[in-house]
Amino acid sequence: xxxxxxxxxxxxxxxxxxxxxxxxxxxxxxxxxxxxxxxxxxxxxxxxxxxxxxxxxxxxxxxxxxxxxxxxxxxxxxxxxxxxxxxxxxxxxxxxxxxxxxxxxxxxxxxxxxxxxxxxxxxxxxxxxxxxxxxxxxxxxxxxxxxxxxxxxxxxxxxxxxxxxxxxxxxxxxxxxxxxxxxxxxxxxxxxxxxxxxxxxxxxxxxxxxxxxxx
Amino acid sequence: xxxxxxxxxxxxxxxxxxxxxxxxxxxxxxxxxxxxxxxxxxxxxxxxxxxxxxxxxxxxxxxxxxxxxxxxxxxxxxxxxxxxxxxxxxxxxxxxxxxxxxxxxxxxxxxxxxxxxxxxxxxxxxxxxxxxxxxxxxxxxxxxxxxxxxxxxxxxxxxxxxxxxxxxxxxxxxxxxxxxxxxxxxxxxxxxxxxxxxxxxxxxxxxxxxxxxxx
DNA sequence: GTTTAATTTAAACGAGTGTTTAAATTGAAT
DNA sequence: ATTCAATTTAAACACTCGTTTAAATTAAAC
Numbered sequence: 471x472x473x474x475x476x477x478x479x480x481x482x483x484x485x486x487x488x489x490x491x492x493x494x495x496x497x498x499x500x501x502x503x504x505x506x507x508x509x510x511x512x513x514x515x516x517x518x519x520x521x522x523x524x525x526x527x528x529x530x531x532x533x534x535x536x537x538x539x540x541x542x543x544x545x546x547x548x549x550x551x552x553x554x555x556x557x558x559x560x561x562x563x564x565x566x567x568x569x570x571x572x573x574x575x576x577x578x579x580x581x582x583x584x585x586x587x588x589x590x591x592x593x594x595x596x597x598x599x600x601x602x603x604x605x606x607x608x609x610x611x612x613x614x615x616x617x618x619x620x621x622x623x624x625x626x627x628x629x630x631x632x633x634x635x636x637x638x639x640x641x642x643x644x645x646x647x648x649x650x651x652x653x654x655x656x657x658x659x660x661x662x663x664x665x666x667x668x669x670x671x672x673x674x675x676x677x678x679x680x681x682x683x684x685x
Numbered sequence: 686x687x688x689x690x691x692x693x694x695x696x697x698x699x700x701x702x703x704x705x706x707x708x709x710x711x712x713x714x715x716x717x718x719x720x721x722x723x724x725x726x727x728x729x730x731x732x733x734x735x736x737x738x739x740x741x742x743x744x745x746x747x748x749x750x751x752x753x754x755x756x757x758x759x760x761x762x763x764x765x766x767x768x769x770x771x772x773x774x775x776x777x778x779x780x781x782x783x784x785x786x787x788x789x790x791x792x793x794x795x796x797x798x799x800x801x802x803x804x805x806x807x808x809x810x811x812x813x814x815x816x817x818x819x820x821x822x823x824x825x826x827x828x829x830x831x832x833x834x835x836x837x838x839x840x841x842x843x844x845x846x847x848x849x850x851x852x853x854x855x856x857x858x859x860x861x862x863x864x865x866x867x868x869x870x871x872x873x874x875x876x877x878x879x880x881x882x883x884x885x886x887x888x889x890x891x892x893x894x895x896x897x898x899x900x
Numbered sequence: 901g902t903t904t905a906a907t908t909t910a911a912a913c914g915a916g917t918g919t920t921t922a923a924a925t926t927g928a929a930t
Numbered sequence: 931a932t933t934c935a936a937t938t939t940a941a942a943c944a945c946t947c948g949t950t951t952a953a954a955t956t957a958a959a960c
Contacts, residue, residue, distance in 0.1 A: 713946075713948085714949090715946085726949085728948090729950080
């Protein structure tokens with residue numbers, strides 16, 4: 471046993487779990503390698519550095535999710551050229567849930583990693599995502615913008631970042647929130663339930679008419 | 686010169702700026718004390734520990750903002766018992782902008798600190814805020830809930846956390862976002878403009894009717 | 901002016917970090 | 931069986947971190 475890819479995978483599996491739970495900078499390589507039951511130095515041997523390990527962890531999900539999500543959006547829009555904003559957002563649900571087939575808790579882990587990434591990273595991760603997956607992001611922005619033509623581009627810029635904040639923050643603390651919700655209201659929510667709760671919230675916010683005479 | 690409170694204030698001023706910019710764990714005491722031009726050990730002498738310094742930095746804003754915001758909300762609701770959700774959110778704008786009179790860039794700094802706090806803290810800050818300012822938070826939640834009676838409590842729990850995520854994330858990266866917006870769309874936004882952009886977004890999301898037959 | 905307390909200072913401590921090194925081990929090809 | 935490259939291993943390196951210590955300095959009280 472223990473062929474080449476085994477150690478690499480053990481590291482990735484342990485790292486993604488810990489990164490999602492506690493964030494990147496709060497997770498040491500020693501903690502990762504002890505959970506993975508591999509030697510400390512093997513991280514630098516297989517990945518070169520901690521930064522590259524972080525990128526590899528994210529890439530393993532993004533390489534699956536991004537094309538699937540793009541395909542789904544293209545399909546929906548060619549089936550219905552006037553797909554609503556809610557339709558566009560809802561289209562992302564299936565590609566997200568498909569990640570559970572990739573690995574156990576895949577959807578939650580991916581969303582939490584995404585959240586940690588956007589929250590923590592100053593530069594290297596943002597750069598990595600926009601340069602490697604920029605064309606997908608453009609497609610998403612285009613689909614959203616064209617489904618809500620009454621929102622001017624500058625306003626849409628802000629609203630999409632509001633949306634990113636909502637998703638990222640919610641997912642980074644999703645575990646804690648579902649626990650509180652269960653304790654306080656007795657309703658159990660899995661990750662799909664949370665996603666389906668957030669979509670109407672986002673759709674309403676992004677598409678609300680701009681009040682010209684504000685202030 | 687350099688009497689007792691001078692050193693303390695120099696530390697707080699330097700710390701809040703750096704904490705807001707780079708986050709708590711990414712800001713070392715050595716960086717703070719060098720910017721403040723005080724000795725490294727004076728942080729532990731005056732504040733006891735880094736954690737207590739973080740709390741002191743936040744308390745300096747919360748002690749001003751929380752009572753002012755609570756008063757404003759009470760005033761609005763007694764003037765108009767049917768104040769809308771938008772009214773409630775808008776009521777917070779003035780207390781926020783008043784922080785600019787406390788210190789230069791006070792509003793931005795406070796909101797960014799709040800964002801960093803909710804993003805980074807695992808326990809001690811959440812505990813500090815809820816135990817010291819819990820009664821104000823309850824008042825806010827009550828005001829929001831009663832302005833949107835068609836949203837059941839469990840759903841409101843989630844939507845308020847979505848809202849928290851939007852605000853916190855937007856503010857933590859507000860500087861970067863205003864720069865991009867200026868470069869890409871040529872429109873300059875100060876902190877007040879961003880606040881006034883986010884309020885309609887939040888109001889629409891929080892108050893959107895619940896779709897019973899979702900899924 | 902002397903005493904006493906408060907504050908500032910330089911230095912070190914101990915623990916933790918990512919990374920590198922060089923030797924040991926493994927697996928496959930000859 | 932031997933060679934050779936790939937991989938794993940234990941150890942050390944160089945650095946940063948928050949915190950503590952004990953001496954030096956400053957300010958206040960008597």
